[in-house]
Amino acid sequence: MSAVLAATGQRLRDHPAIGAEGLRRLGQGGPVGLAGAGAVGARLARALAPAGVPLWIVDRGRVEPPNVGTQLYGLDDVGAPKVEALRRHLAGLRPGSAIKTRWGDIRRVGARALGRCRVLVGCLDSLRDRAWLAQMAAWLEVPYLDLALDGTGQTLYGRAAGFLPSERTACPCCGWDEAIWAEVASETAGPACGAMTGAESEPPATLALPGLAEIIAGLGGVQVLRLLLGEDRHRVLDREWRINLSSGRLSESALSRSARCRLDHRPWRQVFVDRAPSALTVGELFDLAARLLGGEAALEVPGEALVVAAGCPACRRPRATSHLRSALPACPDCGRRLVPLAEAIHDRLRPDEVRHVLDRSWKELGLVSGGVVVAEGSGVRSAFVFEEEGEPTR
Numbered sequence: 001m002s003a004v005l006a007a008t009g010q011r012l013r014d015h016p017a018i019g020a021e022g023l024r025r026l027g028q029g030g031p032v033g034l035a036g037a038g039a040v041g042a043r044l045a046r047a048l049a050p051a052g053v054p055l056w057i058v059d060r061g062r063v064e065p066p067n068v069g070t071q072l073y074g075l076d077d078v079g080a081p082k083v084e085a086l087r088r089h090l091a092g093l094r095p096g097s098a099i100k101t102r103w104g105d106i107r108r109v110g111a112r113a114l115g116r117c118r119v120l121v122g123c124l125d126s127l128r129d130r131a132w133l134a135q136m137a138a139w140l141e142v143p144y145l146d147l148a149l150d151g152t153g154q155t156l157y158g159r160a161a162g163f164l165p166s167e168r169t170a171c172p173c174c175g176w177d178e179a180i181w182a183e184v185a186s187e188t189a190g191p192a193c194g195a196m197t198g199a200e201s202e203p204p205a206t207l208a209l210p211g212l213a214e215i216i217a218g219l220g221g222v223q224v225l226r227l228l229l230g231e232d233r234h235r236v237l238d239r240e241w242r243i244n245l246s247s248g249r250l251s252e253s254a255l256s257r258s259a260r261c262r263l264d265h266r267p268w269r270q271v272f273v274d275r276a277p278s279a280l281t282v283g284e285l286f287d288l289a290a291r292l293l294g295g296e297a298a299l300e301v302p303g304e305a306l307v308v309a310a311g312c313p314a315c316r317r318p319r320a321t322s323h324l325r326s327a328l329p330a331c332p333d334c335g336r337r338l339v340p341l342a343e344a345i346h347d348r349l350r351p352d353e354v355r356h357v358l359d360r361s362w363k364e365l366g367l368v369s370g371g372v373v374v375a376e377g378s379g380v381r382s383a384f385v386f387e388e389e390g391e392p393t394r
């Protein structure tokens with residue numbers, strides 16, 4: 001058995017672009033953060049795992065019967081979280097390799113964990129999730145690879161693109177038009193109020209041919225290895241590869257920054273807080289920010305807002321709250337999820353406007369483990385990145 005173990009990875013050691021040194025570089029340091037374990041994401045993980053690349057895979061779905069045979073999963077996996085089934089499939093590919101998983105929404109992953117990744121890869125159906133992850137990658141200055149294919153089955157089209165957004169370079173949303181942003185807005189709004197009980201519905205399973213997913217995952221896998229090995233980064237970042245077998249076109253192009261892009265391309269000045277959200281109050285962070293920025297600061301949780309009053313769609317009764325929008329509690333009478341009242345939403349927090357929450361911890365407000373709060377004052381912006389609660393989610 002030890003001879004078998006020693007021989008694993010031999011082909012990669014023999015490879016002229018990798019070798020023993022390259023193999024060491026692939027295996028050391030932060031993980032590749034992989035969002036989405038569906039048709040493309042799971043195959044990408046399978047392409048990277050044999051090279052000993054540490055992986056951190058996040059997906060909120062379970063294996064459904066239509067996934068069997070079209071994704072990597074088998075009948076035995078039906079019902080299991082995709083990340084758990086995937087971990088089982090990857091286990092034998094390279095003994096001892098570091099593969100961690102998280103079953104949940106990518107948007108509930110804290111900045112601390114995302115910032116540890118050497119590369120982030122989005123293999124997501126949801127435009128809203130892709131925009132969110134691309135924005136986090138830009139703020140955290142982590143290279144981002146976006147992989148997508150036509151899941152309607154109408155064309156044999158897929159693409160991959162690499163980014164490290166800055167003031168001058170492109171981000172994944174630079175090419176998005178009004179129609180795409182309208183789709184993002186409709187995803188964010190979700191189904192009509194009252195129909196929801198808090199559970200998110202899964203998008204329909206992809207109709208893309210499995211081979212197309214293999215192509216895009218393989219393309220992504222090669223580009224991730226090039227990013228990690230370092231020498232060819234300039235051939236991966238700010239570039240896009242498109243495959244359209246319906247029209248017979250394969251192409252590569254350079255990407256450039258759009259002046260009309262809605263994403264913020266300015267990276268954060270990060271300040272690492274040595275406490276978890278449960279161990280710091282809102283008031284304490286206001287004080288910390290004022291000291292650091294040299295004057296009163298406004299605080300903001302990216303992509304969130306503080307909701308101070310909400311209503312129950314069923315009981316039709318307003319209720320006082322002090323939670324971030326994504327962490328609104330259920331109605332104590334009927335259990336439905338509360339919805340924020342329009343006039344009771346604070347995007348930016350100022351100390352005199354949120355006096356009633358100054359002694360609450362950030363966790364009580366609903367900030368995720370290892371989350372981030374951005375402080376802005378006197379024209380300076382700093383991002384306070386919290387520690388993770390308990391054991392880091394590695």
Ligand SMILES: [Zn+2]
Binds near residue numbers: 170172173261265
């Ligand atoms: Zn952009």
Ligand SMILES: [Zn+2]
Binds near residue numbers: 314315
């Ligand atoms: Zn109610």
